[in-house]
Amino acid sequence: MSGIPLLSGRDVERAVPPGRALDAVREAFVSFARGEWTMQPKLYVTNYPAGDFRAMPALGGGHALLKWVTSFPGNPARGLPTVSGLVVLSDAETGMPEAVLDAASVTALRTGAAAAVAAEALARPDADTFAVVGTGVNGEAAARMLAASGRTPLLWDLDEERARGVAERLGGRIGSREEALGADVVVTVTPGKSVLFGDGSLRDGQHVSLMGADGPGKAEVTVGELSRGRLFADDWEQASHGGELAAAVEAGTISRADVTMLGDVLAGTADGRRSGTEITLFDSTGLAIQDLAIALAAVERLDELDVPRFEP
Numbered sequence: 084m085s086g087i088p089l090l091s092g093r094d095v096e097r098a099v100p101p102g103r104a105l106d107a108v109r110e111a112f113v114s115f116a117r118g119e120w121t122m123q124p125k126l127y128v129t130n131y132p133a134g135d136f137r138a139m140p141a142l143g144g145g146h147a148l149l150k151w152v153t154s155f156p157g158n159p160a161r162g163l164p165t166v167s168g169l170v171v172l173s174d175a176e177t178g179m180p181e182a183v184l185d186a187a188s189v190t191a192l193r194t195g196a197a198a199a200v201a202a203e204a205l206a207r208p209d210a211d212t213f214a215v216v217g218t219g220v221n222g223e224a225a226a227r228m229l230a231a232s233g234r235t236p237l238l239w240d241l242d243e244e245r246a247r248g249v250a251e252r253l254g255g256r257i258g259s260r261e262e263a264l265g266a267d268v269v270v271t272v273t274p275g276k277s278v279l280f281g282d283g284s285l286r287d288g289q290h291v292s293l294m295g296a297d298g299p300g301k302a303e304v305t306v307g308e309l310s311r312g313r314l315f316a317d318d319w320e321q322a323s324h325g326g327e328l329a330a331a332v333e334a335g336t337i338s339r340a341d342v343t344m345l346g347d348v349l350a351g352t353a354d355g356r357r358s359g360t361e362i363t364l365f366d367s368t369g370l371a372i373q374d375l376a377i378a379l380a381a382v383e384r385l386d387e388l389d390v391p392r393f394e395p
């Protein structure tokens with residue numbers, strides 16, 4: 084069939100169920116760690132306080148990808164989505180465009196999957212309580228991935244209505260702030276404007292997937308509290324410049340040697356958790372190679388989708 088297929092958010096979600104997203108993202112981290120997949124650090128185009136645009140390119144598996152995606156937190160009040168944009172997938176040998184996909188659904192799937200993959204790799208094997216703090220677009224995706232892994236996530240959001248909506252859709256449970264932040268595994272997906280974990284608040288043995296502070300000036304944990312945990316990140320380049328760790332790197336309290344990449348743990352070349360009492364903290368900044376993994380998983384199922392095509 085000729086023309087470039089255009090995949091809506093619904094098409095992407097139909098093509099990539101949670102289990103497939105988890106496998107695809109796990110494998111992408113390993114390919115990235117081995118140097119088989121590559122990417123440039125994401126570029127922010129800011130228009131604060133309204134929001135920002137992010138340009139994210141990657142190369143791997145015979146394909147190239149560019150994601151152009153936004154975060155405009157005030158949009159829901161205008162009846163518009165917080166996250167929007169497009170992903171363009173191209174053939175890496177010819178440069179020809181192969182597909183265009185909705186960026187919000189790709190982002191939610193890969194973000195939720197990364198939170199769950201990190202938790203699976205780094206949490207205590209006997210972890211029993213799982214929580215998601217910040218249940219907006221990407222927090223809901225993380226809760227969906229935890230639910231798909233057989234966990235019943237405890238949900239907490241400043242906006243109780245949002246947490247309740249997610250609980251109804253996914254069968255999760257609403258908890259108090261204290262209960263959520265005290266869970267064995269916590270996934271934080273807030274805008275990172277106020278700190279969730281103040282000094283002395285992390286519990287021994289806890290794992291936290293820190294998803295919200297993915298850019299400059301954002302934090303969900305204090306710099307002091309970071310030093311209590313073993314630190315993991317998705318990519319040093321991005322994490323040291325604009326993630327949860329950036330302020331500590333700038334202050335000189337954390338350097339490259341203090342941070343293990345999640346891909347190295349998944350590839351078996353670095354240690355994950357070393358004891359039941361260790362606190363493990365995963366700083367996710369969001370990688371274009373994760374988007375590539377989801378885009379490829381979606382186009383794999385193209386034959387089963389009835390999508391419009393664009394003739395350039």
Ligand SMILES: NC(=O)c1ccc[n+]([C@@H]2O[C@H](COP(=O)([O-])OP(=O)(O)OC[C@H]3O[C@@H](n4cnc5c(N)ncnc54)[C@H](O)[C@@H]3O)[C@@H](O)[C@H]2O)c1
Nearest residue numbers: 194217219220221240241242273274294295297367368369
């Ligand atoms: N690491 C990644 O890969 C990645 C990917 C996508 C988005 N993000 C980041 O995640 C954050 C959330 O993105 P989103 O698209 O889900 O936004 P969103 O606006 O849909 O959701 C954010 C939610 O957090 C809640 N919230 C705000 N402050 C809170 C607080 N102090 N405690 C509890 N809940 C609070 C809001 O009520 C809202 O429901 C943003 O900072 C975004 O840039 C990271």
